[in-house]
Amino acid sequence: MTDGAVAGVDLPRLRELNSLTIVRALRDHPPSTVTELSQRTGLSRPAVDLIAQNLVADGWATVIEAGTSSAVGRPARRYQFRSTAGYVLGVDVGVHKVLALVADLNGEVLHSHRAAVAADADPQARLAALDEAIEECLTATKKKPADVWAVTIGVTGPVDSSGRTSLFTPLPGWDQVDLPAHLAGRFSCPIIVENDCKLAALAERWKGAASDASDVIYVLAGMRIGAGLILDGVLRRGYGGAAGEIGALKQVRWLAAPSHLENCPGVPASVSPDDAAAWVFEAARHGDRAAKTAVSRYVKDLAVGAAALVLALDPQVVIYGGGFSRSADLVLAPLTAELQRLCLRVPEVRASTLGADSVALGAIRLALNELDNRLFSTTLSSPAAPTVR
Amino acid sequence: MTDGAVAGVDLPRLRELNSLTIVRALRDHPPSTVTELSQRTGLSRPAVDLIAQNLVADGWATVIEAGTSSAVGRPARRYQFRSTAGYVLGVDVGVHKVLALVADLNGEVLHSHRAAVAADADPQARLAALDEAIEECLTATKKKPADVWAVTIGVTGPVDSSGRTSLFTPLPGWDQVDLPAHLAGRFSCPIIVENDCKLAALAERWKGAASDASDVIYVLAGMRIGAGLILDGVLRRGYGGAAGEIGALKQVRWLAAPSHLENCPGVPASVSPDDAAAWVFEAARHGDRAAKTAVSRYVKDLAVGAAALVLALDPQVVIYGGGFSRSADLVLAPLTAELQRLCLRVPEVRASTLGADSVALGAIRLALNELDNRLFSTTLSSPAAPTVR
Incomplete structure (x- = not known):
């Protein structure tokens, strides 16, 4: 059966797949020796050696000549992905x-x-x-x-x-x-x-608050509230690119939520509408009663839309991001409590770590x-x- | 480079992968000749011939000896997946x-x-x-x-x-x-x-109303309303198995929707609560004013939860299934109209074709x-x- 089975194999294609394997093994790691790459990919040392040299010639990899890292014998050269290509x-x-x-x-x-x-x-x-x-x-x-x-x-x-x-x-x-x-x-x-x-949402999953989670609801909270969904590690765009737009449904109260902050009694006339929310959060931190009420109403409305997404998708993590995430200290605990009241299973609620970027x-x-x-x-x-x- | 690259290839493993390829090529098709299987998989005729014989010996395939289907020459034998294994x-x-x-x-x-x-x-x-x-x-x-x-x-x-x-x-x-x-x-x-x-939802995607769609929201409508989600052709369970439970949120009105039918004025005392909805749908079909109002209110409430899911996920198709889908003739048009009012982008709304099974x-x-x-x-x-x- 050997001959018949091998007749189905395309050798140039196999070489290309092996090159791809080595490029991927270089990309996700620090500079690596041929031995390390061989162990990581399961390809033989001679095969890795040849592929790595070709990748350097092509411009996909660079060589780091051995320093003093190896204690015994000739130090091994290391290859790294040429990220500045x-x-x-x-x-x-x-x-x-x-x-x-x-x-x-x-x-x-x-x-x-x-x-x-x-x-x-x-x-x-x-x-x-x-x-x-x-x-x-x-x-x-x-x-x-x-x-x-x-x-x-x-x-x-x-x-x-x-x-x-x-x-x-x-x-x-x-x-x-x-x-x-x-x-x-x-x-x-x-x-x-x-x-x-x-x-x-992609950024928080990449190097932010959701880097350990595959099922993520990201809430971008500001004067408008939106959502980004990551399921099985993949960003969901929706059939027409409009996934995450649950805020457009008035019944889930995201359209109303920021107005509690905007219209909070006591905001000085000198504070612009765009800065009103920040003023209210800061006042609430200092115990202002009207500000605390406004934040509480904001969180209750925010929680309805968040609960709709949690009940629909049952994610591992909800990330509270966007401009208002600077006030996560006032929002996370009451938001979690509201989700516990509204949902069957409550995911972990975390603040964005990437903020405005x-x-x-x-x-x-x-x-x-x-x-x-x-x-x-x-x-x-x-x-x-x-x-x- | 050939030797080095081939050193990474495992021949018994390749043979097994080729056998898998042929089993899959048999599974999804009517009985097939070696030539057809070779064309379908890209494997050589001798390789397919050997693999097919082994699959018959193992019990994964059966042979259909040639009938009179081939007009010229010796008719080719056909292999089929042994679905009764x-x-x-x-x-x-x-x-x-x-x-x-x-x-x-x-x-x-x-x-x-x-x-x-x-x-x-x-x-x-x-x-x-x-x-x-x-x-x-x-x-x-x-x-x-x-x-x-x-x-x-x-x-x-x-x-x-x-x-x-x-x-x-x-x-x-x-x-x-x-x-x-x-x-x-x-x-x-x-x-x-x-x-x-x-x-x-899986069934409708397999052989029902959603067999042509990869992003599907299935609504199981009865005295309780639930949802099943298929995204990119894959059933979404959620992190804890609770995806699709948006009906638990009172603001999206699925808890209230069936009560309009249950409490419709004019339902005879002889009709059991379980049969009341069917009675109301039938009465609405015959022009009963109270029944038409009840159905209209039911659809308006049903649409809120459906809109929340549509806005959250932006699917290609919404399937209206469950016991009440027998009355899809009364529901589909007004449900679509409500979704047009509530959503940014409206998917196609279809009735289940599999019903109670x-x-x-x-x-x-x-x-x-x-x-x-x-x-x-x-x-x-x-x-x-x-x-x-």
Whole structure:
């Protein structure tokens, strides 16, 4: 039976799969010797040796010549993934700001730039801030657009398959903006647009409060409340990109929840509406009775929508993130108590650890996922930016 | 590089993987020739020929000697998956009945038995009905317990990892029932307990109204309303088995919805509470004003919970199933209209096509999935019941 069975094997394909195996084994680890890679992958030492040399020649790996780490005999050379072969951009286009990050292929952030935007800015002004933030990141890190292998932009509102927020957006005029077209002049690499809550969920799962969990509900809490869902470790977009939009249903009270803070009696006239919530949380911390009542009502309403998601999906963890997560000290305990009252099984409730950077960091993660799919999934491409056309 | 790379290949393992490939290629198709199997799998004809003969010797396949199908030359023999190598049982333990099905490894149902149970029956009486229904199925098909390779029992309420409905059950005393222990005396094969809504969702996706969709919300509508979720073609259980229980949240109105039917003015005293809903639907069909109002209120409340799930998950399809799906003619259009009012993106709403058998059929499907995982995933076991100890 040997001959017949082997007739089904494609040797060049096998070599490519083995190369992929070694690239993946390098990516997720510190610099490694051939012996370590052989143990990690189950491939023979001679095979690993040859593949590693080819990966260096191709530009996917670099050699670290042996130092003094080995006590006896000739110290072994180490290979590491060449994370500076390419770069990715992650940008958060919010109501008040644009935040851009540039990172290498390991997701190491090299530079960030924040540009303030007026809440009522028109699309041209917001796109100009986006362009400026990207430009600053490239200039500061001395990169050209061609060095960028993938770009992800996070926006508020559900994003359809064309990268538009046609169903709903709080950004004035943004439903008409075609971000991929706007950026296509400067970048030939993949350009992805995604909802901010979904990106923040990805970031918390990657290197934040949910890094140990596979079933996660992320709640982005601010003057608007949204959700991002991760199930079995995978971000759920929904059939039309609109998963997580339960806040649109008035019965689950997310539309009403922030108004308790906004309309709290006692907020000084000098405090802007955007800063009112922070003022109320701080006043509640100092025992102000009206502020404590407002926070309590906010949490009760927040809990109804959170309970709807918990009962629907039965997650392991709920992450309380977004701008209001700075006040998690006042929210987590009463929110958990409300969920215990409303739900059959109560997940752990945790505060976001990434705070205001979570959307842009999630954008970096999604850009890297896109590269993983294009470069490291079924074939090993040469180290260069994938092009979309 | 050839030698080094091939050193990573395990030939006996390759042969086993090729055998698995052929078993899978046989399972999903009508009887096939070696040429057809070779084309379908990419393996060479000599390899397929040898593997197919071994599968017949092992008991995984049977030969159909050539008939008159081939017009020219010697007609080719065909191989088919031996679906009668083993059997599975799927049982629906409901409030009013126990329904048991026995099926072969292709999921072909060979016999079904329905036993009536009183809604207030104690666990002993309900377990006796379960045993009787299983016994009837085995006797009618002349099978022994050892011929059964997997058993799935569907129950109402969320099922935890031990097979208990400890969080909630409407069946009297059922939170104390240990079904796997009860059946372990007679069956040594895997015994799975699962929630009824989840099983019904699986069935509709398998051979019902959702067979073309990967993102499905199934609503089991009756005097209680529950949901089963399928995302990316996979049934979502939730971290603790309690996914789909959004009906427990009073704000989404599923607890209240059926009461409009139950309390509709004009239901004759002779109609039992269990039959009241059917009476109201029928009266509404004939233009009864009070009945039409009751149905309208029912649909409005039903839509709130359905909208919460649609907004949370953005599915492709919503299936309206359960006992009340017999009245889908009165429900689908107004339910869709309500969802259009409440949701950002409205999925297609369809009536269940499997009706009262859906839970038991889903139990068959889950039992077959369990066998797929145990018998056809990474190694090819010999054709015999897997044992759990």
